Amino acid sequence: MKKLLALLLCMSMAVSALIGCGSSQGSTASETPASAETSAEEGTASGEKTDILVWLFSADNMQAYVDEGFTERVNEAFPDYNVTVEVIAGTAADMETQYNAAKMSGQVPDVMYVALTTFASFGTRGEWLTLDSYMSDWEGMNDVMEATLNICKLPEGYAGVGMAPAPSVFVYRADMFEAAGLDPDTPPTNWEELAEYAEKLTIKDAQGNIVQGGLDIPSIDTYLNVTAPFMRMNGAVVIDETAQEPLLTDPKVIETLEYLYGLYSKGVSLPHDWQKAETVPFLNGTSAMSFMNLDQYVKLIKENPEMEGVVKIAPPVGNEVVTSFCGYRMMTIPAETKNPDAAWDVIEFIMSKEEMQIRVENQGVIPVRESLVSVYESLNPEIGKTVMETVAVGKGAFIVPWISTLYKYYGPAHEAIMQGVKTPAEAMEEAQAGILAEIG
Amino acid sequence: MMKKKKKQDNVAYAMIAPYYIFMLVFILLPILINIFLSFTDYNLNTMNFVGLKNYTRMLNDPILKKSIINTLVYSVVTLVLNMGLGLLISILVLRTGKALGVIRTIIFLPYVISMASASMIWLWIYEPGYGLLNSIITYFGGVSKDWVYDVKLAMGCIILVTVWKFVGYNMVIYTSGIMNIPAQLYEAAMIDGANVWNQFKYITWPMLRPITFFLMITGFINNFNVFEQVSILTGGGPVNSTTTLMHQIYIRGFVDYQFGYASAITVLMMVVVSIVTALNFRYGSQGQNTDLS
Numbered sequence: 001m002k003k004l005l006a007l008l009l010c011m012s013m014a015v016s017a018l019i020g021c022g023s024s025q026g027s028t029a030s031e032t033p034a035s036a037e038t039s040a041e042e043g044t045a046s047g048e049k050t051d052i053l054v055w056l057f058s059a060d061n062m063q064a065y066v067d068e069g070f071t072e073r074v075n076e077a078f079p080d081y082n083v084t085v086e087v088i089a090g091t092a093a094d095m096e097t098q099y100n101a102a103k104m105s106g107q108v109p110d111v112m113y114v115a116l117t118t119f120a121s122f123g124t125r126g127e128w129l130t131l132d133s134y135m136s137d138w139e140g141m142n143d144v145m146e147a148t149l150n151i152c153k154l155p156e157g158y159a160g161v162g163m164a165p166a167p168s169v170f171v172y173r174a175d176m177f178e179a180a181g182l183d184p185d186t187p188p189t190n191w192e193e194l195a196e197y198a199e200k201l202t203i204k205d206a207q208g209n210i211v212q213g214g215l216d217i218p219s220i221d222t223y224l225n226v227t228a229p230f231m232r233m234n235g236a237v238v239i240d241e242t243a244q245e246p247l248l249t250d251p252k253v254i255e256t257l258e259y260l261y262g263l264y265s266k267g268v269s270l271p272h273d274w275q276k277a278e279t280v281p282f283l284n285g286t287s288a289m290s291f292m293n294l295d296q297y298v299k300l301i302k303e304n305p306e307m308e309g310v311v312k313i314a315p316p317v318g319n320e321v322v323t324s325f326c327g328y329r330m331m332t333i334p335a336e337t338k339n340p341d342a343a344w345d346v347i348e349f350i351m352s353k354e355e356m357q358i359r360v361e362n363q364g365v366i367p368v369r370e371s372l373v374s375v376y377e378s379l380n381p382e383i384g385k386t387v388m389e390t391v392a393v394g395k396g397a398f399i400v401p402w403i404s405t406l407y408k409y410y411g412p413a414h415e416a417i418m419q420g421v422k423t424p425a426e427a428m429e430e431a432q433a434g435i436l437a438e439i440g
Numbered sequence: 441m442m443k444k445k446k447k448q449d450n451v452a453y454a455m456i457a458p459y460y461i462f463m464l465v466f467i468l469l470p471i472l473i474n475i476f477l478s479f480t481d482y483n484l485n486t487m488n489f490v491g492l493k494n495y496t497r498m499l500n501d502p503i504l505k506k507s508i509i510n511t512l513v514y515s516v517v518t519l520v521l522n523m524g525l526g527l528l529i530s531i532l533v534l535r536t537g538k539a540l541g542v543i544r545t546i547i548f549l550p551y552v553i554s555m556a557s558a559s560m561i562w563l564w565i566y567e568p569g570y571g572l573l574n575s576i577i578t579y580f581g582g583v584s585k586d587w588v589y590d591v592k593l594a595m596g597c598i599i600l601v602t603v604w605k606f607v608g609y610n611m612v613i614y615t616s617g618i619m620n621i622p623a624q625l626y627e628a629a630m631i632d633g634a635n636v637w638n639q640f641k642y643i644t645w646p647m648l649r650p651i652t653f654f655l656m657i658t659g660f661i662n663n664f665n666v667f668e669q670v671s672i673l674t675g676g677g678p679v680n681s682t683t684t685l686m687h688q689i690y691i692r693g694f695v696d697y698q699f700g701y702a703s704a705i706t707v708l709m710m711v712v713v714s715i716v717t718a719l720n721f722r723y724g725s726q727g728q729n730t731d732l733s
Contacts, residue, residue, distance in 0.1 A: 097694070100484060103484060125483070125484075127485075207578070208583065209574075209578050209583060209584045210569070210584075219678065220675065220677055220678065222675070270568050270569045271589035272589070273589075276563075278564075284569055286570060404696040405696070408503070412503075412677065412678075412679045412680050415591075415677050415679045416678075416679045418678075421591065
């Protein structure tokens with residue numbers, strides 16, 4: 001009898017170990033997106049309503065948007081749908097990880113809110129549904145900014161809808177300008193002035209240690225967040241997206257890197273990694289000028305109210321061309337969705353003027369509808385106009401399927417230049433050759 | 441009689457079954473899947489059999505070669521420092537007497553925090569603008585360094601973080617080993633006129649060989665898997681000077697979505713770790729049964 005009991009106990013342990021590790025049954029929808037999807041699919045099978053799972057990530061105060069009644073409104077608008085909204089905590093990269101996990105288990109959401117980099121890299125892999133047939137009949141086509149619509153295009157057609165721009169803005173410290181004898185109301189507008197201001201704003205101690213940097217020039221810029229806009233300012237194409245070809249050896253690219261390294265080697269910037277906010281000198285109060293995401297600026301002012309009016313946003317800088325980096329957050333429909341029509345209905349609802357106005361007014365999101373620009377500018381009298389100006393001239397990430405290969409070779413090349421290990425020409429030739437060898 | 445024996449065997453098998461099922465599903469099966477994937481070009485969307493292409497590609501991948509060298513340098517230097525300092529500190533701590541507990545706790549403390557947290561702390565310490573290290577250097581009139589942003593210093597910075605975190609663990613293990621050495625061995629040696637060095641050379645070190653062997657094996661495997669500190673402190677840079685095998689596996693797999701290639705690197709890593717472990721077992725365990733009688 002004892003042996004039988006022991007046998008049963010062992011068997012139950014083995015079975016429960018396997019079941020416990022492999023199943024998400026019984027989990028609540030809020031635990032993980034994957035488990036939420038499981039519940040949603042069960043609902044589809046048993047209920048009359050069409051289950052739609054929407055994934056948002058926590059940028060642009062999306063959690064607050066959801067908390068303030070988005071889910072209720074969308075379910076009210078579509079009584080035949082059961083819309084579940086999940087806000088994924090973390091960054092766009094976390095969202096990618098979650099999506100990959102969901103995909104590997106065969107459970108993807110129906111609607112996804114993604115960053116432009118995710119949109120581009122996943123889109124060129126065929127992850128998103130082409131939306132041309134939906135968008136041709138969409139009323140928003142007449143109101144949404146042309147630049148926004150253009151950014152949603154992949155070679156196959158529209159693969160997403162730009163929901164919120166995420167511009168990188170040129171910021172400066174008015175107090176440091178005054179201390180250096182510069183007029184805080186006339187920030188630099190071109191490369192020549194930028195270099196002149198950067199040197200004037202730099203403060204070093206007797207040993208030559210940088211106490212205050214003039215301009216943030218990242219020593220690590222793997223994703224070209226700062227460098228690509230500079231290259232574009234100089235008239236460089238950098239990547240020919242039509243021919244799918246890297247153009248890193250373009251003289252304009254080399255010239256840009258020579259300009260940046262020239263400034264960096266003069267010691268106008270402390271070394272940092274642009275992707276790691278905690279290392280960015282401007283955010284640490286040890287630099288006078290920088291390029292940063294608008295989100296970071298908003299957070300900086302929110303956490304340091306005394307900095308309002310001290311940290312200012314300047315219009316975008318130019319050399320041959322006036323431009324800036326402008327990322328986007330897009331609404332997409334994963335190609336594997338079982339309910340594309342319902343998913344589009346939800347996107348249409350999210351993109352409606354009424355919903356966008358709620359986000360503009362309550363969450364401070366930049367609108368992509370022309371009709372709401374004035375609302376945003378009136379709500380943000382200090383920065384609204386400059387932000388919209390930046391969005392208008394902004395360009396986002398490169399849309400090529402081999403984007404990670406570009407980063408893989410550009411990142412170390414950029415670092416080699418900033419370390420003085422290689423000249424810009426040498427580093428770019430090596431990077432170009434590496435990319436071409438890999439992409440064929 | 442035979443029936444009873446068979447019944448007993450079945451019960452025994454059933455009792456060890458949970459462990460073996462767990463090992464089969466969560467260790468052996470993933471290893472087999474990984475080996476299978478290494479012969480494909482799996483990218484989450486498509487999967488084609490590519491034969492040995494991923495393995496031949498490894499031969500011509502300069503970044504991978506750099507990562508292998510970096511991993512070996514990191515592993516060996518970290519292992520030597522961790523074990524050497526661990527042993528040295530344990531001996532010194534044992535000689536301090538009263539403060540033993542306090543010192544041991546202070547040195548062991550970093551071991552209990554996660555590597556991600558430790559890396560964030562050190563990111564602040566290494567920060568060129570306002571970091572602790574440069575603040576101390578400039579306070580005394582020195583020239584500040586770029587630390588993790590300097591191609592010549594970055595690997596050293598990562599090694600330092602690991603040593604800071606793990607030296608306490610090595611110290612504790614060595615301390616327990618030393619405390620288990622019979623005191624009469626030292627008394628006899630002293631009667632025979634052995635000095636401190638000879639006591640260490642002929643008693644302490646031989647008696648600690650099994651522990652040293654254990655620390656060497658586990659330390660090497662841990663070091664070969666280095667990832668968090670690389671990812672947080674340097675991201676493998678500058679100029680790939682700190683990228684390691686595990687970091688490359690992550691980048692190729694989860695950034696480039698080249699799961700086939702990442703799996704091939706994993707197989708390479710598994711083979712290297714197995715070879716080194718086997719060598720350690722072959723040569724490192726000699727003298728484990730030290731007979732001092």
